Amino acid sequence: MKGVNFTTCALAICLFFSVAHAQSPLSIAPYAFENILDTVVFRVSYRLTYVSDTSRANHKKTQELELLLGKRYEQFRVDTEGYDKAYSTPKGSGLNISGDGLAASVFILDRTSGRRQAFIKGIAPSVLSYIETATQPKWEIGIETQNILGYTCQKAVTQYLGRRYTAWFTTEIPVSSGPWKLRGLPGLILKAWDSKHEYEFEATLIENKPKSSTMIKSIKGRYVTTSRRQVNETLGRIHKDLLQAYEMILGFRPQVVGSNASIISVPYNPIELE
Template sequence: MKKAMIYFKYFLSLSIISSLNAQSFKGSASYDIKLAEDVFYFEGTLDFTSQESSFTFKKYEKSRWTRENEQEFKSQTIFTDSLGFAVYHEINKNDLTIRAFCKEANPIIYKDSVNFNWKLLNSEESIIQGVACKKAFVNFRGREYVAWYASSIPLNIGPWKFFGLPGLILQVTDKKGDVSILIKSLNFEKINSKIKKELVGMSMSKKEFNDCLDKEWIKYYNKNNAAIVRIQAEFPDLEITNNNLSKERSSTEIDYKN
């Protein structure tokens, strides 16, 4: 993944950035994001004002999106649509509204209450995409994350479900290397505007959604194994495996009950 220096649509001095909370503005940040269940990176967009934010990713015009890399023998099929996956957040609240998919052509909306107990490591600094950042650490639903945030951009928002730091979150990685999120660009406009919420889908609880994902994964796992048995019976001289496919689905939120 190429790293490009961060680009600002308008030149923003520190004094302008520091006064953002007192002004009417709308911003947009572009990220590359790969969650634990993903094989590839996807483009994500964080739209925000001083009152709310919306992170969208995995948008596609069709209900089934198959990405492949034949050279590396990689493939991933995503159920989505033109609105994609979304995380909507009202600033200074812990409640999120999530739009995601369990089955094809079946968008789901669920509420998620999130509480990040960030540990700030102010002694550690780094330059992320040309911006000076400070380091923070958090345990969140079974994973240990490191985040880099820009205190010079005093917005307590970030990509995906992450928020709550004293500055815009530019990068997030987990200790295992399964999750990777990195900002690519950031734009500000001095306008009075609201975030366009396109949270269309069937409502259910977070537990119901994760139960649905578990059931669909077991169906896929069993179907895959049945296909292997069938092909092996037809071609007994071939050695066919499931490439160590786990019966447990890969998930960014290992402990999704909390």
């Protein structure tokens, strides 16, 4: 019972601050990694600018993410010094990483098999995971060009997972990859955004044989494996009824001080709409 009481207090505090700041209810502790999968030969830092609340479209947030490219594996995750140390606290994150955007996710792609495994943290301490075939978007490549970080880039557009994306890629880096799940072009994607500008990625740093983050590792610890659709539906339910999510953990529906609401919802604008 002592453990239950401690958990109840911790979740109540987390719930209070989540509601008070009208942010995501997902307060994300750093992942821990184990078992080396590959050595990083190329690293790209991306800045993600995104809208978490569509009713406040002008209020955008940012996250720093990174793409680690090995000979066989790729990993896309939050870009924070010391993040892959088992019990480190990322700089600039306070005690936890914000759970909206993509900071709560890690994507590991095996290019040989085309198998991608995603890890998404839900209500602490649960981790949800799914495995999918890494299908590539069907791109239409244009003739327009622009310079990004000193590289000549071409324009391409696609419809993918419910959003229409414009991307700029460079054949000067002949790696068919990019941020998140955007890939399949004859070069590295350095910039991409959806038509509503709710999710925008822009490369800020490109490193060949980086000195830091030299290993791609698997996720350490226990996690629940399910399907992509089930994960997305679960996250949607959590944001739609936060109290119900906590009820599933605690066994009862918590009361929020100063609120008589029976349902507390939190704005949710996932990158995947289908």
